[in-house]
Amino acid sequence: MGTEQDINHQMKVVTGDSGYVLEDVPHLADYIPDLPTYPNPLRSNPAYSVVKQYFVDMDDTVPQKVVVHKDGPRGVHFRRAGPRQKVGIIVSEEYYWDSLMSYYGFAKIVTSLRQVYFDSDEVHACIVTCGGLCPGLNTVIREIVCGLFHMYGVTQVIGIDGGYRGFYSKNTIPLTPKVVNDIHKRGGTILGTSRGGHDTMKIVDSIQDRGINQVYIIGGDGTQKGAAVIYEECRRRGLKVVIAGIPKTIDNDIPVIDRSFGFDTAVEEAQRAINAAHVEAESAENGLGVVKLMGRYSGFIAMYATLASRDVDCCLIPESPFYLGGEGGLFEYVEKRLKENGHMVIVIAEGAGQELLSQFLQSTNEQDASGNRVLQDVGLWISQSIKDYFKQRKIAMTLKYIDPTYMIRAIPSNAADNVYCTLLAQSCVHGAMAGFTGYTSGLVNGRQTYIPFNRINERQNKVVITDRMWARLLSSTNQPSFLGPKDIIEVRKEEQPPNRLLDGENGKDDKPGN
Numbered sequence: 109m110g111t112e113q114d115i116n117h118q119m120k121v122v123t124g125d126s127g128y129v130l131e132d133v134p135h136l137a138d139y140i141p142d143l144p145t146y147p148n149p150l151r152s153n154p155a156y157s158v159v160k161q162y163f164v165d166m167d168d169t170v171p172q173k174v175v176v177h178k179d180g181p182r183g184v185h186f187r188r189a190g191p192r193q194k195v196g197i198i199v200s201e202e203y204y205w206d207s208l209m210s211y212y213g214f215a216k217i218v219t220s221l222r223q224v225y226f227d228s229d230e231v232h233a234c235i236v237t238c239g240g241l242c243p244g245l246n247t248v249i250r251e252i253v254c255g256l257f258h259m260y261g262v263t264q265v266i267g268i269d270g271g272y273r274g275f276y277s278k279n280t281i282p283l284t285p286k287v288v289n290d291i292h293k294r295g296g297t298i299l300g301t302s303r304g305g306h307d308t309m310k311i312v313d314s315i316q317d318r319g320i321n322q323v324y325i326i327g328g329d330g331t332q333k334g335a336a337v338i339y340e341e342c343r344r345r346g347l348k349v350v351i352a353g354i355p356k357t358i359d360n361d362i363p364v365i366d367r368s369f370g371f372d373t374a375v376e377e378a379q380r381a382i383n384a385a386h387v388e389a390e391s392a393e394n395g396l397g398v399v400k401l402m403g404r405y406s407g408f409i410a411m412y413a414t415l416a417s418r419d420v421d422c423c424l425i426p427e428s429p430f431y432l433g434g435e436g437g438l439f440e441y442v443e444k445r446l447k448e449n450g451h452m453v454i455v456i457a458e459g460a461g462q463e464l465l466s467q468f469l470q471s472t473n474e475q476d477a478s479g480n481r482v483l484q485d486v487g488l489w490i491s492q493s494i495k496d497y498f499k500q501r502k503i504a505m506t507l508k509y510i511d512p513t514y515m516i517r518a519i520p521s522n523a524a525d526n527v528y529c530t531l532l533a534q535s536c537v538h539g540a541m542a543g544f545t546g547y548t549s550g551l552v553n554g555r556q557t558y559i560p561f562n563r564i565n566e567r568q569n570k571v572v573i574t575d576r577m578w579a580r581l582l583s584s585t586n587q588p589s590f591l592g593p594k595d596i597i598e599v600r601k602e603e604q605p606p607n608r609l610l611d612g613e614n615g616k617d618d619k620p621g622n
């Protein structure tokens with residue numbers, strides 16, 4: 109593999125035959141010469157030692173796009189996550205162990221040098237959670253702690269209290285398998301979280317002063333940007349410190365990965381609110397239920413919750429502009445629907461219609477501590493606007509507005525997300541022990557991978573309304589697209605260039621069933 113290598117701090121690009129590209133992640137050995145390696149403790153772990161395929165091959169990579177043309181390029185790949193093996197190198201200790209295994213009937217299953225770049229006793233790991241809450245945070249914390257303890261014999265793990273600012277303003281929290289044993293059953297994060305307070309120098313000073321050498325950073329797009337600058341600073345100081353990210357966002361707005369943990373739980377929990385809205389609407393004459401769901405810039409929760417529920421007549425998301433009055437507008441559609449069915453449910457993402465809203469309400473330009481725009485309550489506004497419209501038309505109707513946003517975010521993760529969190533955490537730990545750094549652990553096309561920070565941070569994942577997933581939603585709700593000719597021109601302008609590989613970036617359109 110690899111005819112050309114171009115190394116920048118956050119990404120190593122390796123190219124191969126037929127348009128193969130590996131967007132690799134940095135390694136401690138890239139900037140620290142002569143790093144010692146150690147036999148991987150997993151060799152003697154009953155779960156891993158006997159079955160060779162549990163170790164991933166050093167050259168295993170995962171394609172970003174799996175739908176391709178016969179003559180198309182192989183495209184971008186990411187390094188496959190997992191415990192590593194290096195085939196073909198035999199040192200005496202390993203050889204002795206292999207021979208012993210063969211003698212006891214395990215045949216020639218292990219002929220490799222399995223390396224880690226940390227001695228178990230040397231590891232001093234810390235975990236920090238930043239940004240908004242998301243189901244599954246505690247599961248990830250639990251599995252990092254248990255993975256380090258049980259797989260690699262690491263006993264020094266601490267939690268940073270209350271997000272990035274906790275590095276320099278608070279005491280740390282000791283973490284052991286006993287402490288984290290049943291935290292996955294609780295919502296929130298036992299470590300606390302915060303927005304703002306990212307002071308790179310103070311954070312890296314704290315890492316250095318405390319002798320921390322593995323930093324696990326769980327958070328959304330802002331957090332991963334923060335992690336990238338911490339990595340850069342550690343590298344600049346030549347520190348043997350792994351900076352590893354785990355993507356967390358209920359909005360599912362992180363690019364490249366299949367989905368973020370907690371998203372599945374959020375969509376499932378949203379069903380309860382939609383169901384309540386439907387029951388209320390159905391029980392009243394001209395009943396209308398409005399449900400607001402999270403999604404600051406991306407309407408994934410609203411889109412998937414709508415598709416899952418079948419009770420929703422209209423889904424409004426930030427990516428799809430809409431208008432209220434006139435022909436083809438929302439009011440006309442609501443009136444028509446109520447006439448036909450006697451009831452109706454609208455799901456609206458919190459970031460939808462913000463431009464429209466600012467025409468009616470005074471814009472506040474308020475920002476949170478991280479610099480994110482504080483949104484006005486679009487659910488409340490749209491509910492009032494619809495009520496006013498019907499009042500004006502002298503048509504009786506009943507509207508119930510449900511805002512379950514924080515309730516959805518605060519629950520523990522469901523079974524599927526718990527499994528997902530476990531895999532993410534374990535993959536992240538394997539990567540750190542193998543000496544990789546400057547990476548986010550993420551699922552790409554169903555495989556665990558290590559993704560360089562700059563790929564994660566280059567843009568936000570959004571619903572692409574010209575992709576098939578949004579078309580499926582429109583045909584399920586039968587709502588108007590609300591797009592006028594001008595909007596269509598704007599949307600098309602934002603479309604990917606025609607030579608992109610076939611599968612849509614956004615909708616993960618190549619997933620089974622799509």
Ligand SMILES: Nc1ncnc2c1ncn2[C@@H]1O[C@H](COP(=O)(O)OP(=O)(O)OP(=O)(O)O)[C@@H](O)[C@H]1O
Nearest residue numbers: 239240303304306327328329330331333334357478
């Ligand atoms: N560009 C950046 N550089 C350094 N740090 C950042 C940057 N953007 C955000 N951060 C820090 O990352 C942390 C979390 O950011 P933010 O509040 O935006 O949440 P997030 O990680 O995007 O999660 P979510 O949006 O899902 O709630 C904050 O402490 C913030 O100061």
Ligand SMILES: O=P(O)(O)OC[C@H]1O[C@](O)(CO)[C@@H](O)[C@@H]1O
Nearest residue numbers: 240241358359402403404458476
């Ligand atoms: O936690 P806060 O500051 O209220 O922010 C809420 C925001 O956090 C998120 O849950 C995640 O970014 C958004 O969906 C929502 O807009």
Ligand SMILES: [Mg+2]
Nearest residue numbers: 239328329330
């Ligand atoms: Mg964010």
